[in-house]
Amino acid sequence: MVNVVSVFTVALAAVAxxxxxxxxxxxxxxMPTGSWPASKGTVYLKEPxxxxxxxxxxxxxxxxxxxxxxxxGQKESGWQTAVFMVEPGATLKNVIIGKDQMEGVHCExxxxxxxxxxxxxxxxxxxxxxxxxxGSVTKVIGGGARSADDxxxxxxxxxxxxxxxxxxxxxxKLYRSCGTCGGKSRKVSLxxxxxxxxxxxxxxxxxxxxDQATIENIKIKxxxxxxxxxxxxxxxxxxxxxxxGPSGSLCQYSTSTISYA
Numbered sequence: 373m374v375n376v377v378s379v380f381t382v383a384l385a386a387v388a389x390x391x392x393x394x395x396x397x398x399x400x401x402x403m404p405t406g407s408w409p410a411s412k413g414t415v416y417l418k419e420p421x422x423x424x425x426x427x428x429x430x431x432x433x434x435x436x437x438x439x440x441x442x443x444x445g446q447k448e449s450g451w452q453t454a455v456f457m458v459e460p461g462a463t464l465k466n467v468i469i470g471k472d473q474m475e476g477v478h479c480e481x482x483x484x485x486x487x488x489x490x491x492x493x494x495x496x497x498x499x500x501x502x503x504x505x506x507g508s509v510t511k512v513i514g515g516g517a518r519s520a521d522d523x524x525x526x527x528x529x530x531x532x533x534x535x536x537x538x539x540x541x542x543x544x545k546l547y548r549s550c551g552t553c554g555g556k557s558r559k560v561s562l563x564x565x566x567x568x569x570x571x572x573x574x575x576x577x578x579x580x581x582x583d584q585a586t587i588e589n590i591k592i593k594x595x596x597x598x599x600x601x602x603x604x605x606x607x608x609x610x611x612x613x614x615x616x617g618p619s620g621s622l623c624q625y626s627t628s629t630i631s632y633a
Contacts, residue, residue: 376546381392383559401537401563401564402537403566404538404539404565405561408516408518408539410478411433411434412432414435414437415436416436417437417439420452420456421436421456422456422457422458423456423458423462423464424462425470426462427462428465429467430466430608431465431466431468433466433468434468434604435471435492436456436467437469437473438453438472441473442472442603443472443473443474443498444496445521450475451478451500453473454473454475454500455475456476456478457477457480458478458480458484458485459480459484460481460483460484460504460508461484463486464484464487465485465486467604468492468574469489469490469491469492469498470492471478471493473495474496475497476494476496476497476499476573477498478499478500481503481504481508481529482501482504482505482508482529482531483508484510485513486512487511487513487515489513490517491517491520491524492518492519493518494519494524496522496538497520497523497525498517498520499512499525501529501533504531505530505531505569506556507531508530509531509532509533510531510532510533512525512533512534512535512536513536513537514537515538517541518542518543520544522544523543523546523547523549524543524544524545524546524593525547526550527548527558527560528550533558534560535560535565535580536562537563537564538566538567540566540568540574541568542569543570545572545573545575546562546567546570546574548575548622549576549578550605551581551605552605552606552607553605554581558577559583559584559585560586560613562586562590563587563588564589565591567590568594569594571602572597573598573599573600574587574598574599575623577600577601577602577622578603578605578611580604581605585600585623586624586625587623588629589629590631592632598617600617600622601613601615602614602619602623
C-alpha cells in the first residue's frame with residue numbers, strides 16, 4: 373500500500389514509539405548476513421519529518437520517501453530534500469529509505485542515533501552528519517545501504533561516528549570525513565561491517581586535520597577496496613588520496629581482523 377501523507381500524519385502514527393522511547397540494545401550488533409529487509413508498505417512525505425530531541429521514531433519497517441523529490445545524482449541540495457531530520461539525542465529506527473529523495477537522512481547537529489535504517493538506493497548521500505561539538509557521538513547501529521555512486525555516510529560535523537553491524541553494497545565510500553570543511557578533527561569507528569562491491573574505500577579520513585579511524589572485524593566481498601585511506605584536507609577543492617592502510621592513530625586496525633571473499 374502506498375500513502376502520501378503530511379508530516380503531521382506521520383507524527384501521529386509515531387506517537388506510541390515516541391512515548392515509549394524504546395531503548396537500544398546494549399549488546400554488540402552482529403555481522404550482517406547480506407540479506408535485505410522486506411518493506412511493510414510505502415509512505416510518501418511532502419517534506420522532511422523531524423525527529424525531535426529525546427524522541428524515538430519507529431517506522432515499523434515501512435519504506436519512506438518524498439512525494440515531491442527525485443534523485444538528482446551527485447548534485448548538492450540540502451536538508452530540504454531529505455526524508456528525515458534527526459535532532460541530537462533523537463533516534464530513528466526500523467525505517468527503509470526509498471529511492472525518491474536526494475539527501476536521505478540528516479543529523480543536523482550530530483549526536484543522533486540511526487538504528488536498523490536501510491537505504492534502498494542512495495542518491496547524493498545516505499546519511500549526512502553536520503554541526504555538533506567535539507564531544508558529539510553519532511551512532512549507526514545495524515541497517516545498510518546500497519547503490520551509492522559516492523558516499524554512504526558524509527561526516528561534515530564534529531565529534532565521532534560509531535558504525536556497527538552495517539551492510540554496504542555497491543558503494544563508493546562507506547564513510548568520508550569531510551575533506552573541505554576546515555581543520556577540525558573527526559573520529560570514526562567501524563565494527564562488524566559487511567562490505568560488498570565497494571569502489572574506493574570503507575573509510576577516508578584527513579591526515580593533516582588529526583582524524584582518527586578505528587576498525588575491527590570487517591568482511592569485504594568483491595573488489596579489494598582500501599579499508600582505510602587518507603587525504604590532505606583542503607578548503608580549496610576536493611582532496612585526492614595520499615595513502616592507505618594501518619597508520620598510527622589515523623587508521624587503527626589490524627589486517628588480521630579484515631577478511632576477503
